[in-house]
Amino acid sequence: MYKIKVISNFSAAHSLRGYKGKCESLHGHNWKVEAIISAKELNGLGMVMDFGDLKKMLGETLEKLDHKYINKLEYFTKINPSSEEITKYIFNELKPLILENKCNLEEIRVWETEGSCAIYKE
Numbered sequence: 001m002y003k004i005k006v007i008s009n010f011s012a013a014h015s016l017r018g019y020k021g022k023c024e025s026l027h028g029h030n031w032k033v034e035a036i037i038s039a040k041e042l043n044g045l046g047m048v049m050d051f052g053d054l055k056k057m058l059g060e061t062l063e064k065l066d067h068k069y070i071n072k073l074e075y076f077t078k079i080n081p082s083s084e085e086i087t088k089y090i091f092n093e094l095k096p097l098i099l100e101n102k103c104n105l106e107e108i109r110v111w112e113t114e115g116s117c118a119i120y121k122e
């Protein structure tokens, strides 16, 4: 099993509904996002996937969140936009793009701060 990882980021605002504390108020983060994909066999070039292609796919996915108020996005009108839920959202948006390229999406990690990270995998 081979795996590769790319790292990207986005900036956005959110507020956590029902949370008793500072995060109930509108605030923003610069989220760091790691995407890890795998393949059992390498392609003809000896790669899982071109890093540039993977970065582009992750970028297209993060474009939907970047500089947005996440609570206002259709998906998050009922789902609380916690880092965990944002991680799952990114996973589900990115997964079909990865499958089209005959690779598997292993894991998405979303860092809300330098010391706090949410992880989603199936």
Ligand SMILES: [Zn+2]
Residues within 6 Å of the ligand: 014, 023, 027, 028, 029
């Ligand atoms: Zn927050």
